[in-house]
Amino acid sequence: MEDPFTYLDGDRIAQLSLFAHSYGTYKGNLGEEKKTDLVTFQKAAAEEEHAMFIAETYFYLSCPLTNSGVTLTDTPGASSVYQRHTATAFEYMKNADALLFLTYYNHAFSKADEEFLIQLGRIKEFFRYDKMFFIVNASDLASSEDELTSVLKHVEDELITFGIRRPRILPVSSKSGLLGVKAKSGELSSAEEKWLDAHYPSVAKEQLLHYAGIEEFWHQFHGFRHQVMNETLMKECWDDIKFAKESLLRLRGEAFETVKQRKETLLMYQKKSEETIGKIRNMETDVYEKQLAQEIEELLFYVKQRVFYRYFDEFKKTFTPLQFSDEEDFKRRLRQLVNEFLRFFSHDLIQEIRATYIRLERFLNGQIKKAEAHIQKIGERIEPMLSGGDTKTEIPSYPVAKGLTVDGKTVLSLYEGYTSSHEFFIEKGNVEFKDKLEIALRPWVDDFIEDWKKTMIKELLPFLRGKSRVSKMKK
Numbered sequence: 001m002e003d004p005f006t007y008l009d010g011d012r013i014a015q016l017s018l019f020a021h022s023y024g025t026y027k028g029n030l031g032e033e034k035k036t037d038l039v040t041f042q043k044a045a046a047e048e049e050h051a052m053f054i055a056e057t058y059f060y061l062s063c064p065l066t067n068s069g070v071t072l073t074d075t076p077g078a079s080s081v082y083q084r085h086t087a088t089a090f091e092y093m094k095n096a097d098a099l100l101f102l103t104y105y106n107h108a109f110s111k112a113d114e115e116f117l118i119q120l121g122r123i124k125e126f127f128r129y130d131k132m133f134f135i136v137n138a139s140d141l142a143s144s145e146d147e148l149t150s151v152l153k154h155v156e157d158e159l160i161t162f163g164i165r166r167p168r169i170l171p172v173s174s175k176s177g178l179l180g181v182k183a184k185s186g187e188l189s190s191a192e193e194k195w196l197d198a199h200y201p202s203v204a205k206e207q208l209l210h211y212a213g214i215e216e217f218w219h220q221f222h223g224f225r226h227q228v229m230n231e232t233l234m235k236e237c238w239d240d241i242k243f244a245k246e247s248l249l250r251l252r253g254e255a256f257e258t259v260k261q262r263k264e265t266l267l268m269y270q271k272k273s274e275e276t277i278g279k280i281r282n283m284e285t286d287v288y289e290k291q292l293a294q295e296i297e298e299l300l301f302y303v304k305q306r307v308f309y310r311y312f313d314e315f316k317k318t319f320t321p322l323q324f325s326d327e328e329d330f331k332r333r334l335r336q337l338v339n340e341f342l343r344f345f346s347h348d349l350i351q352e353i354r355a356t357y358i359r360l361e362r363f364l365n366g367q368i369k370k371a372e373a374h375i376q377k378i379g380e381r382i383e384p385m386l387s388g389g390d391t392k393t394e395i396p397s398y399p400v401a402k403g404l405t406v407d408g409k410t411v412l413s414l415y416e417g418y419t420s421s422h423e424f425f426i427e428k429g430n431v432e433f434k435d436k437l438e439i440a441l442r443p444w445v446d447d448f449i450e451d452w453k454k455t456m457i458k459e460l461l462p463f464l465r466g467k468s469r470v471s472k473m474k475k
C-alpha cells in the first residue's frame with residue numbers, strides 16, 4: 001500500500017506530527033471552557049502545540065476603545081494552515097462593521113493572503129459601505145518619504161489586481177507609536193531613548209504619535225465610526241421611525257373618535273382588509289421563487305467559469321522547474337504538487353460558494369422588498385398590517401466544508417507516466433497533463449456545482465417563503 005504521507009508537503013506533515021504529539025496531553029480538555037489569567041493565556045497562544053486545540057478565546061480588556069463599545073476580533077488569519085480558520089475569517093469578514101487588514105512594510109502578500117484578498121475583492125461590492133482599512137506596519141523602515149510612497153503605491157496596485165479598488169491604505173509604525181505613548185508617561189528605557197534619537201533625531205517626543213501614523217489612523221477610524229457607520233444606521237432606522245410616527249398620529253386621532261366613528265372606522269378596516277387579503281391571495285408569488293432559482297443558476301455558472309479561469313494561472317505557478325531539485329525524487333515531488341494543486345482548486349471552489357451565499361443574501365433581500373412593496377401598494381391604507389419599516393435580513397449560515405470529490409486513481413493515471421523533469425517540462429508533458437487534468441476535473445466540478453445548486457434551492461426557497469409577508473398574508 002502506498003504511503004499517504006507522500007502526498008503531503010513538509011508543513012502539513014509537521015502539523016500532523018505536532019498534533020499527534022500533543023493530543024494525549026490535551027484530549028481530556030476537549031470541549032471544555034476555561035477561565036484563566038493573562039500570563040497563562042499568552043503562553044497558551046504562543047505555543048502551537050497548545051494553541052491548535054483552542055477553538056476561540058474571549059479576552060476582556062478595559063481601554064478607551066473597548067469602553068466606547070467596540071469589540072475587537074482577531075481572526076486566525078488568512079494565512080492559517082487550518083481550513084476551519086479560513087471559514088471563520090470569511091464569516092467575520094462578512095459580518096464585521098469594520099475590517100482591518102494588517103500587512104508589513106516590504107513584505108509581499110503570501111499565497112494565502114492573496115486568496116483571502118481575492119475573495120474580499122469579489123464580495124466587497126455587497127457590503128453596505130466601504131469598511132476596509134489596509135494598514136502597512138513598520139513604516140519607520142522607509143529610508144525616505146519617496147520610498148514610503150513607492151511602497152504604498154505598490155500595495156495599492158496589488159490590491160487593485162485583487163479587485164479591491166480605491167483601497168484605504170494607512171502607513172503606521174507600531175513600535176514608534178508605542179514608544180510615543182511611553183514617552184508621554186515617562187516610561188522610556190535608555191535603549192528606547194537611543195532608538196528614538198537614531199530614528200527621529202529632530203522629532204519632539206510629543207510628536208511621535210503623529211510621525212508614527214497613529215494619529216492619522218485614529219482620525220480616519222473614528223471619522224469612519226461616527227460618520228459612515230452612524231449615517232448607515234440612521235438610514236436603516238429611518239423607515240421604522242417614520243412608521244412609528246405615522247402609527248402614533250393615527251392612533252392619537254382614533255383615540256378622540258366617538259363610539260359611532262369608531263364603529264365606522266372598524267367597518268372600513270374590515271372591508272378594506274377583506275379586499276386587500278383577496279388581492280394578496282391572487283398574487284403570483286411563484287415569480288419571486290423562479291427568479292431566485294434563476295439567480296442561483298446564473299451565479300453558479302459564473303463560479304465554474306472563474307475557477308477554471310484561475311485553473312490555468314495557478315497551474316503555471318504550481319508546476320514550474322523551480323519546484324523540483326536534482327536531489328529529490330521526481331515522481332514523489334510531482335505527486336505532492338498535484339495534491340497541493342487539487343487542494344487549492346477545491347479550496348477555491350469552497351470560497352466561491354461562500355461568496356455566492358453573500359451575493360444571494362442581497363438578492364433575497366431585494367426580492368423580499370419587491371414583494372412587500374407590492375403588498376404595500378395593494379393595501380397601503382392598512383398600516384398596522386402592511387407596514388413596518390426595513391425588512392433587511394440575513395440568510396442563515398450554511399456550513400461550506402466538503403470540498404471537491406475527485407477520483408484519485410484517475411488523477412494518478414494522468415501523471416504517473418512522467419519520470420523526469422526533462423520529460424515533464426522540455427518535452428511538454430506539463431502541457432499535456434494540464435489539458436488532461438482539466439478534462440477530468442470538469443465533470444467532477446459539474447457534479448459539485450449541481451449538488452450545491454440543489455442545496456441552495458432546497459434551503460433558500462423555504463427561507464424566502466418564510467420571510468416574505470406575501471406568503472404569511474396569503475395564509
